[in-house]
Amino acid sequence: MSAAVAVVPANENVVTRVVKMQAFQILLVLVAIWIVFALLAPAQFANTANMRLIAQNAAILAILGVGMTFVIITSGIDLSIGSVMVFSGVIGAKAMQWQGGDGWSTAAIGIGASILSGLAWGLLNGTLIAKAKIPPLIVTLGSLGMALGFAQIITKGVDIREVPTVMQDEIGYGNVFGQVPVLTVVALVFVVLGAIVLHYTRFGRFTYAIGSNEESARRVGVKVDRHLIKVYALSGLLAGVAGVLSLAQFNTTAIAGQTETNLNVIAAVVIGGTSLFGGIGTIFGTVVGLFIPAVLQNGFVIVGVQPFWQKVAVGAVLIAAVYVDQARRASAARGGRSQFSLLQRWGSSRSANAGQGEEG
Amino acid sequence: MTAILEARGLSRQFGQVKALDGADFDIAAGEVVALIGDNGAGKSTLVKALSGNLAVDSGQILFEGSPVTIETPMQASAMGIETVYQDLALAPHLDPVQNMFLGREVMRPGLLGALGFMDNKSMRGEAQQAFDKLGATVRSLTAPVGAMSGGQRQAIAIARAVHWANKVVFLDEPTAALGVRQTKNVLDTIRRVSEQGVAVVFISHSMPHVMEVSDRVEVLRLGRRVATYRTQDTSMEQLVAAMTGAVGESTPADVAEARAEKEVSA
Structure with missing residues (x-):
């Protein structure tokens, strides 16, 4: 009797799974956009200097996107990152002003102060969400206002423009191997580390589990509250890092410059296939999701279209991405196959065939 | 045969409602016990109390003969007690x-x-x-x-x-939402688990399933155990009668007798 039913071994190969990922489909969209611009303006768009520029401009958002991906996978949200980033930049700049000097020792103090202030806001967010049970939307909407308000109080609303030259030269405009911007390298390091932690460690597993079914995670002994605090702390810490990079890149605290940052990052994360309902998402998808607005903005300027079209296009992509996610979710709930993507259909029929093959 | 898990006089009140009112329970290693009773009889509450999901107001839980307090599901897990919840x-x-x-x-x-x-x-x-x-x-x-x-x-x-679980598994209505074939699988699974020496407690409203797979049936009514039967000596009619209170409570002597008979047959 027991031989009648047996476990069919893992029957989805890597190719099938990659093809089914929303991140992969979004990557195809990105490639298509890239090809269109490359055809329209081969000389100005598709060259190393321009690619370098795009990668540099996406760096700060990528770092914020790593934290946001973790948060949204837990089915939370962090609206405060832009403000926390400004606040951290202000604290860092103040610390460096107070220390004085233009060298690495001054910069180190500023970097440390920024990251710690970001972490502090993240811990506050996480504690209020996990322990006081206030919805993440409200907590981070509150800390969005508070962090920005404090930043303005501390500076009396006037941007600090004194940043040690070493930060500007070595981080903001520095290059690795003479070609690759330091900002991009720093972002890449965080992106890779974030992806490893999310996909290969227990921390990442708990993040998915909590977003998927918080109660079941709690029942098997996952310390859900502590984990949520850590996830929001991570998001805050990364906002602190972003604050440092922004100081180095723009040589100003740019107090008024981050009002849409949170929404841009959330849009990128969602475009990249991370579900606002939690339990699903990848760092890779987030990075792809960031490059779509970045490439659109850059490309529109180069081909002479008003850059404001970028917002229209990104908005449409965002809505389309969520529509596909919803449709897939509904289809999964019915137990059927998604009708919304040929690629996905191709992928799932292949896996079904593979399954039958192994069963037979 | 000593009970691996035993409850004596568990009581738990929610506001004015006595969910458990001096409930007793016992199960031996490798035994399959069906827990039946009408809605609100206290079946789920009893399972929650025994699996660390609910604190009781009074009463005693004995695990392998010695008194224990089980405060969290994790503590139950550490003792080798696992629960399959209705929502899975x-x-x-x-x-x-x-x-x-x-x-x-x-x-x-x-x-x-x-x-x-x-x-x-x-x-x-x-x-x-x-x-x-x-x-x-x-x-x-x-x-x-x-x-x-x-x-x-x-x-x-x-x-x-x-x-x-290497001691006790609780199943809260495992067959409630299943088709015929899946139900058979679950019932087979229950047997296989008990053959490994693990005690299985399952809540069910389905008398045929109870009759098919259990060794013993414990009937709860109004928060207490009103009867315990060896499955092979009882009938669905008798079980339903006990659940609805159509027959009187069995005395502790009956309970002891039923268990003694079981020992003989085992």
């Missing part, structure tokens, strides 16, 4: 292996493990063995369980509980 408590986006090991991940040895890296390969192997052992139908070990049928999810939840 699976994470729909995780695959069967990830669900089975959630909160009990096998870490890589050495530094990598200390850094939080998991040993997915050995977890997958162990899970595969666990499913095979139960003859559980699991279509894929890498697909999210949310995409699987109710029967499959049930099988995964039961396999998870059985894998970690």
Whole structure:
């Protein structure tokens, strides 16, 4: 009797799974956009200097996107990152002003102060969400206002423009191997580390589990509250890092410059296939999701279209991405196959065939 | 035969409602006990109290003969007691292996493990063995369980509980939402688990299932045990009568007698 039913071994190969990922489909969209611009303006768009520029401009958002991906996978949200980033930049700049000097020792103090202030806001967010049970939307909407308000109080609303030259030269405009911007390298390091932690460690597993079914995670002994605090702390810490990079890149605290940052990052994360309902998402998808607005903005300027079209296009992509996610979710709930993507259909029929093959 | 898990006079009140009113319960190793009773009789409350999900106002729980307090599901797990909840408590986006090991991940040895890296390969192997052992139908070990049928999810939840429990498994209405074939699988699974020496307690409203798989039936009414029968000596009519209160409470002597008979037959 027991031989009648047996476990069919893992029957989805890597190719099938990659093809089914929303991140992969979004990557195809990105490639298509890239090809269109490359055809329209081969000389100005598709060259190393321009690619370098795009990668540099996406760096700060990528770092914020790593934290946001973790948060949204837990089915939370962090609206405060832009403000926390400004606040951290202000604290860092103040610390460096107070220390004085233009060298690495001054910069180190500023970097440390920024990251710690970001972490502090993240811990506050996480504690209020996990322990006081206030919805993440409200907590981070509150800390969005508070962090920005404090930043303005501390500076009396006037941007600090004194940043040690070493930060500007070595981080903001520095290059690795003479070609690759330091900002991009720093972002890449965080992106890779974030992806490893999310996909290969227990921390990442708990993040998915909590977003998927918080109660079941709690029942098997996952310390859900502590984990949520850590996830929001991570998001805050990364906002602190972003604050440092922004100081180095723009040589100003740019107090008024981050009002849409949170929404841009959330849009990128969602475009990249991370579900606002939690339990699903990848760092890779987030990075792809960031490059779509970045490439659109850059490309529109180069081909002479008003850059404001970028917002229209990104908005449409965002809505389309969520529509596909919803449709897939509904289809999964019915137990059927998604009708919304040929690629996905191709992928799932292949896996079904593979399954039958192994069963037979 | 001594009880592996025993409850004496458990009481729990929610406001004016006495969910448990001096409830007794006992089960021996390898025994399958069906817990039946009308809605609100206290079946789920009793299981919650015995699995660390609910604190009782008074009464005593004995595990392997000695008094214990079970305050959390994790504490119950540590004692070898697992529960399959009615909602199954699976994470729909995780695959069967990830669900089975959630909160009990096998870490890589050495530094990598200390850094939080998991040993997915050995977890997958162990899970595969666990499913095979139960003859559980699991279509894929890498697909999210949310995409699987109710029967499959049930099988995964039961396999998870059985894998970690070496003393007692509680099943809260395991067949309530299942078709004929999946129900048969679950009932077979219950037998197989008890053959491994694990005590199985299952709540059910389905008298045929109770009759088919249990060794003994405990009947709850209004928060207390009103009868206990050896399954082979009872009938559905008798069980229903006891549930609805159509027959009088069996005396403690009856209970002792029923258990003594069981010992003889065992």
